[in-house]
Amino acid sequence: MRYYDVVVVGAGPAGSACARLCAEQGLSTCLIEEHGTIGHPVQCAGLLSCAAFRECGATRKSVMNEVSGARIITAAGSELEFDAGRTRAVVVDRGALDREMAMQAADAGVEVRLKTAYRGRTGSAIRTRGVSGRAEIPFRVLVAADGPRSPVARSLGMQRPPIFLSGLQAEISRDMDGRHVELYPDASPEFFGWVIPIGKRRARIGLCGTQDIPERFRSFCRGICGESILNLVSGTVPLGVMPKTYGYATLFIGDAAGFPKPTSGGGVYTGVRSAGHAAAVASTACLKNDTSDAVIGEYERRWKADFGRELELGLRVFRLRQQLSAGDIDRLVRLLNNPGIIGDIRRYGDMDRPGAIIRHLLKNPKLFPVLGILLKGGVRQIIKQ
Ligand SMILES: Cc1cc2nc3c(=O)[nH]c(=O)nc-3n(C[C@H](O)[C@H](O)[C@H](O)COP(=O)(O)OP(=O)(O)OC[C@H]3O[C@@H](n4cnc5c(N)ncnc54)[C@H](O)[C@@H]3O)c2cc1C
Numbered sequence: 468m469r470y471y472d473v474v475v476v477g478a479g480p481a482g483s484a485c486a487r488l489c490a491e492q493g494l495s496t497c498l499i500e501e502h503g504t505i506g507h508p509v510q511c512a513g514l515l516s517c518a519a520f521r522e523c524g525a526t527r528k529s530v531m532n533e534v535s536g537a538r539i540i541t542a543a544g545s546e547l548e549f550d551a552g553r554t555r556a557v558v559v560d561r562g563a564l565d566r567e568m569a570m571q572a573a574d575a576g577v578e579v580r581l582k583t584a585y586r587g588r589t590g591s592a593i594r595t596r597g598v599s600g601r602a603e604i605p606f607r608v609l610v611a612a613d614g615p616r617s618p619v620a621r622s623l624g625m626q627r628p629p630i631f632l633s634g635l636q637a638e639i640s641r642d643m644d645g646r647h648v649e650l651y652p653d654a655s656p657e658f659f660g661w662v663i664p665i666g667k668r669r670a671r672i673g674l675c676g677t678q679d680i681p682e683r684f685r686s687f688c689r690g691i692c693g694e695s696i697l698n699l700v701s702g703t704v705p706l707g708v709m710p711k712t713y714g715y716a717t718l719f720i721g722d723a724a725g726f727p728k729p730t731s732g733g734g735v736y737t738g739v740r741s742a743g744h745a746a747a748v749a750s751t752a753c754l755k756n757d758t759s760d761a762v763i764g765e766y767e768r769r770w771k772a773d774f775g776r777e778l779e780l781g782l783r784v785f786r787l788r789q790q791l792s793a794g795d796i797d798r799l800v801r802l803l804n805n806p807g808i809i810g811d812i813r814r815y816g817d818m819d820r821p822g823a824i825i826r827h828l829l830k831n832p833k834l835f836p837v838l839g840i841l842l843k844g845g846v847r848q849i850i851k852q
Contacts, residue, residue: 469604469605470495472489472495473497473609473753474604475610477612477614478612479612479614480523481720481742482610483569483572485612486575489577490577491575496578498569499584499595500569501583501584502581505566506563508700509561510702513531514556514663516555519735519818524568529564531558531666532664534555534557534558535554535646536550541651542653542797543793545801547800547803549816552813555818556648583602584618585613585619585622586618588622588623591605591606591716592604607716607753609716610717612723612738615631619717619719623715627705628705628706628709629707630705631703631706632704633703634673636700637696639670639672639688640669641668641669641670643664644664655674658732659674660672660674660687661673672696704727706732706782708778709724709725712724713764716763720738724741728777729784736818737819745766777819780825781822784825802834808828808833808834811824811831812824
């Protein structure tokens with residue numbers, strides 16, 4: 468039986484990036500994936516900031532479109548449009564991106580095993596089931612990159628993220644401005660709906676929320692494109708990081724840890740960033756031959772220093788959003804629709820790190836009427852951060 472320094476469960480972007488980085492540091496690494504095809508089924512709108520896409524380390528083969536701005540459209544008809552004047556994000560074919568990232572891991576020396584599902588753990592070996600029957604794979608460090616439901620976390624009895632949003636998305640035929648993403652806050656009152664252009668007369672339409680998702684999705688689609696949709700996909704977005712992201716010689720990364728941004732649901736950026744921190748800590752643990760919490764706990768310190776504050780602030784904004792009515796949101800959009808504020812959004816807006824623009828806007832005297840709307844939602848805590 469072959470023994471590995473690191474076994475990674477799940478070949479999504481976080482798992483493949485972590486496995487590649489471990490192998491590049493000279494660690495013997497095995498990456499297992501329960502499906503027979505990487506990147507399938509796709510559960511993603513594929514909108515990545517330019518920085519997030521760079522973090523993936525992939526070529527541009529999966530890029531389908533580039534976007535430079537957004538339009539926010541309320542049910543009452545108010546609109547806010549901004550354009551950065553240059554590409555700020557790309558829209559990718561997530562299946563193709565995931566396959567390329569897994570291929571890069573294999574090129575770096577990772578042993579990739581498909582149709583191999585994690586089924587549990589016995590000491591320092593995982594039990595798997597799949598195309599080659601039942602097996603045990605021994606490891607020194609285990610990396611759980613097994614997505615929102617994380618069977619690894621569940622089998623170890625780890626506490627899970629507190630919020631799970633459900634999402635539905637489809638492809639549609641639609642003429643729209645190919646450089647702008649459209650956001651519809653009223654399509655799903657706890658979160659929002661989106662229409663993302665992916666090419667000529669093609670777009671992805673979707674929404675996330677906590678309840679009535681199929682009904683809301685049907686009514687949202689009807690308003691935008693009628694009844695005709697293609698490639699319907701569903702998925703889950705965990706929000707709020709699990710209380711402890713390491714333990715039992717295991718590091719939890721990406722969606723398994725609850726790293727998607729609560730302001731957008733995007734999880735590729737934080738997933739791949741967390742993969743880098745996990746690979747560095749796995750390397751130290753293997754070098755010291757010590758996988759105790761004292762050593763691997765460094766992982767949590769690292770990701771918190773990197774994007775922990777952003778996630779905390781994002782969760783506060785998410786909770787605040789729950790308390791705003793459609794009327795509040797409409798007033799907010801109208802107040803934000805001001806050339807000075809749009810200029811600030813263009814200058815300071817960052818999809819991956821929205822903290823700076825949120826704090827900046829909340830301190831702008833032109834926006835004091837906005838504070839009136841938000842005060843009931845506990846905006847003081849956000850400004851204090
Ligand atoms: C509708 C929707 C739209 C989204 N849009 C965006 C977006 O536009 N931009 C963005 O950044 N993020 C988006 N996200 C979030 C994004 O998809 C995730 O954050 C991202 O995929 C997380 O990557 P990951 O590698 O952590 O997990 P995943 O991509 O979920 O990968 C986990 C892998 O683990 C495998 N696995 C699970 N269990 C086992 C097991 N027992 N054994 C072996 N393998 C297993 C799975 O098959 C899967 O391949 C969206 C999510 C949804 C639901």
